[in-house]
Amino acid sequence: MKVHPILAACMALAPALAACRSEPEALAVRDAWVRLPAVRGQPAGAYFRIVGGAEGSRLVGLSSPMARRIELHESMTKGGMARMKPVKEVEFSYQGRIVFEPGGKHAMLFGLNPAVREGGTLPLTFAFDTAPPLTVEAEVRGPSGESHGH
Ligand SMILES: [Cu+2]
Numbered sequence: 524m525k526v527h528p529i530l531a532a533c534m535a536l537a538p539a540l541a542a543c544r545s546e547p548e549a550l551a552v553r554d555a556w557v558r559l560p561a562v563r564g565q566p567a568g569a570y571f572r573i574v575g576g577a578e579g580s581r582l583v584g585l586s587s588p589m590a591r592r593i594e595l596h597e598s599m600t601k602g603g604m605a606r607m608k609p610v611k612e613v614e615f616s617y618q619g620r621i622v623f624e625p626g627g628k629h630a631m632l633f634g635l636n637p638a639v640r641e642g643g644t645l646p647l648t649f650a651f652d653t654a655p656p657l658t659v660e661a662e663v664r665g666p667s668g669e670s671h672g673h
Pocket of ligand 1: 629
């Protein structure tokens with residue numbers, strides 16, 4: 524049987540490392556929020572953090588009763604141009620965390636229900652390869668970080 528290099532390092536340093544433990548932190552989605560598009564009909568962005576979970580866990584998709592379809596995207600800069608491409612799944616590591624944030628990895632919500640309003644919430648369900656799905660309420664924010672006071 525192959526010993527994972529991280530586990531091997533843990534075993535060697537075990538007396539000194541309190542962080543080495545056999546039980547993974549419970550899988551959780553934190554700080555989920557949705558940014559409404561500046562132009563009605565455009566996709567909305569969703570951002571969140573994933574913590575915990577078993578080693579090599581993968582986020583394989585998102586869904587919401589308030590969106591027709593949700594894609595996972597990765598942003599990158601190519602030749603000075605900001606681009607993004609869809610990704611099928613995102614791996615996150617044992618005791619690690621992944622962050623979806625503006626300018627980085629993000630989820631895009633297509634066909635958003637018009638009833639979704641700034642200041643409200645919307646349910647997002649996260650599907651994983653080896654863990655049961657998690658549903659959280661994401662805070663809905665306006666197109667910019669600041670309020671426009673209309
Ligand atoms: Cu995108």
